Amino acid sequence: DTGVSQNPRHKITKRGQNVTFRCDPISEHNRLYWYRQTLGQGPEFLTYFQNEAQLEKSRLLSDRFSAERPKGSFSTLEIQRTEQGDSAMYLCASSSQMLGTEAFFGQGTRLTVV
């Protein structure tokens, strides 16, 4: 297992377009988290899945953002009608409810909206 994988690593899109990011967690991990990070700031929590259920969403997550984890394995984060303020690093993390409290992060997807 190579850890948490995120694709694409970089995405440049025009304002108003939709984008979708994918996260493949560590295979035995049932918990999956999405974060957003802008320059000079710590990561901000967006949403959390336990298996396929989305159990928590941040107030930061506007209606243009949607996340899914249909089979309890990989997850997608979609941003509709992108705005320049959406430019950020989007990080995915996974952890196991059974194996401990450590969370493992992917390398992130850097989104630039032009």
Place this chain on the structure above:
Amino acid sequence: DAKTTQPNSMESNEEEPVHLPCNHSTISGTDYIHWYRQLPSQGPEYVIHGLTSNVNNRMASLAIAEDRKSSTLILHRATLRDAAVYYCILRDVVREYGNKLVFGAGTILRVKS
């Protein structure tokens, strides 16, 4: 969410010990103290965590004050690869469903050769 306070930045010389402080005066009895670090262009990575007793692992040591209102992450011999942003995070594993990590701005550690 319980808050932590860390210095914005610190500097260390290579091969010397580094003590990164964290204040968490509003910590509750069920809050664990977690440390993560983020290397340039990487996602955060787990360093260490503890509840009341001091903890050691291969990466670092965590010293927790007796009243638990502060803690210190200790890197015994800093290397250039330890240059990163270090985050001190409180995580309530009893009440907080999903145990999400709430990050602050962290401490930027610079290591000089």
